[in-house]
Amino acid sequence: METENVRVRFAPSPTGFLHVGGLRTALYNVLFARKHGGTAVLRIEDTDRSRYVEGAVENLLRTLEWAGLRFEEGPMQGGAYGPYVQSERTALYRAHADRLLAEGKAYRCFCTPEELAASRERQIAEKKDPTYDRRCRALGEGEIRVKRDTGMPFTVRMKVPLVGQLQFHDLIRGEVTVHTEAIDDQVLLKSDGFPTYHLANVVDDHHMRISHVIRGEEWLPSTAKHVLLYEFLGWEAPLFAHLPLLLNPDRSKLSKRQGDVAVEDYRRKGFLPEALVNFVAMLGWNPGDDRELFTMSELEKEFSLERVGKTGAVFDGEKLRWFNAQYLRALPPDRLVEACLPWMRETGFDMSDPQRTRRVVSAHCNYLTLPSDITEYLSVFTQNAVVIPDAESRSMVEAAESQLVFRRFIELAQSQDPWTGEEIKALIKTIQKDTGIKGKLLFMPLRLAITGEQHGPDLGMIAELLGRETVINRVEAQIR
RNA sequence: GGCGCGUUCGUCUAGCGGUUAGGACACGGCCCUCUCAAGGCUGAAACACGGGUUCGAUUCCCGUACGCGCUACCA
Secondary structure (H helix, E strand, O other), X not given: OOOOOOEEEEOOOOOOOOEHHHHHHHHHHHHHHHHOOOXXXXXXXXXXXXXXXXXXXXXXXXXXXXXXXXXXXXXOXXXXXXXXXXXXXXXXXXXXXXXXXXXXXXXXEOOOHXXXXXXXXXXXXXXXXXXXOOHHHHOOHHHHHHHHHOXXXXXXXXXXXXXXXXXXXXXXXXXXXXXXXXXOOOEEEOOOOOEOHHHHHHHHHHHOOOOEEEXXXXXXXXXXXXXXXXXXXXXXXXXXXXXXXXXXXXXXXOOOOOOOOEHHHHHHHOOOHHHHHHHHHOOOEOOOXXXXXXXXXXHHHHOOHHHEOXXXXXXXXXXXXXXXXXXXXXXXXXXXXXXXXXXXXXXXXXXXXXXXHHHHHHHOHHHOOOHXXXXXXXXXXXXXXXXXXXXXXXXXXXXXHHHHHXXXXXXXXXXXXXXXXXXXXXXXXXXXXXXXXXXXXXXXXXXXXXXXXOOXXXXXXXXXXXXXXXXXXXXXXXXX
């Protein structure tokens, strides 16, 4: 593979939020650039004025940044091949459309959208393939001049050869052959003067010296048109790599309504960028061995297009949750607290002692899939009085043996020093020695009295974090 | 409909002619443990189908089926 002067681009259109499929495309582009010491370019494809969404570009940039994807060139950082926003490059597209026109490789089409729609409907009614009938391709010089003189709006269409075939090599799929008969005379320049994707991406990829076009599989069929355009313009085409699609659980193209598709959605829920990126990286790529956990820099080292698969991958939210739990657990305590903080504020948990907060959160790190899960475990610390939840628990607490354990526990606890998890557990062992009560019968009543729960992290640690006074009060409250 | 691309456990995937078809998520069991979680061990679970080629096909070729994508003055 040609790997000198690698230049790749991620070219989203600002029509809303960053799609997780877009995130993966961006990621693979960036990884490929890093791997080969190349350059990643970010280009905004905003040539459809009717789909422009306010703030979409800003949101896109913010989200890519959050995900940890950096581009060497782009709208904010600039670069030698700017501008990097297509709406600011219209003169360039226009010039190339004119050139194609002058060279007889394109023609003006005066058909109105209404006419085209009507024609299309007619063809469908006649059960024919809806294609442009190319009526304007045959227009004479005179006719064209007349129409232009009357100010009739027109588009510029590519003059696709009527017969023949086009072949190109795809780095992921191999040779792809398309018969030109199947290709419409594609519109290159719209009547509003803006280019279509097809013209703009070819012109820009060439002028921005893009070496590899890595994009979604939905572009595979139109790549033939692009290859033809490179030919028309006398340019060498870049190398192509079409990535398999991300799918819904029903295997249709990943979309809204079947779950979250915006990176923002996952960010809002508290997914860590490292986890999302790692997960999405594994959707279509693998290192060739059993490893699954990769940091960005490891991915940069290991990534290769050769190891990208051909099949669409279902976006499995469960697996993503697993990745997130892995990363959450591996987080340094301070960062774990930071991640949980937004959700902790509303619980009433006393965070005045940062060290205690850190220890409480860390104690639960193995219980968290999302940072918001921490709230489920904080009530142990925030409730004023423990409520024994059910009849089974109540009878456990009320048992004569339990009452014995409680009394002994309070006696020992009052003089226990230091009040640490280890010492508290030793203290409980002492109760075992004194009373002969052990195991579940020993711990469960205490756990219930202290936390109001049957399950939870190490009881000694919880008791330490709760503080002696609270613990003694709670146990006392259960004495009958 | 036409064209293109694809098809290994439910899901993500390894495999690049000869394997007990491997791993991960999810699911079940066991161990650890005061409990739960985590962790360890373990179980169930897949080569879409039919023809070739070959001594031998999950792997190569053809076809069928199915799926997805594209078929806009959207990207």
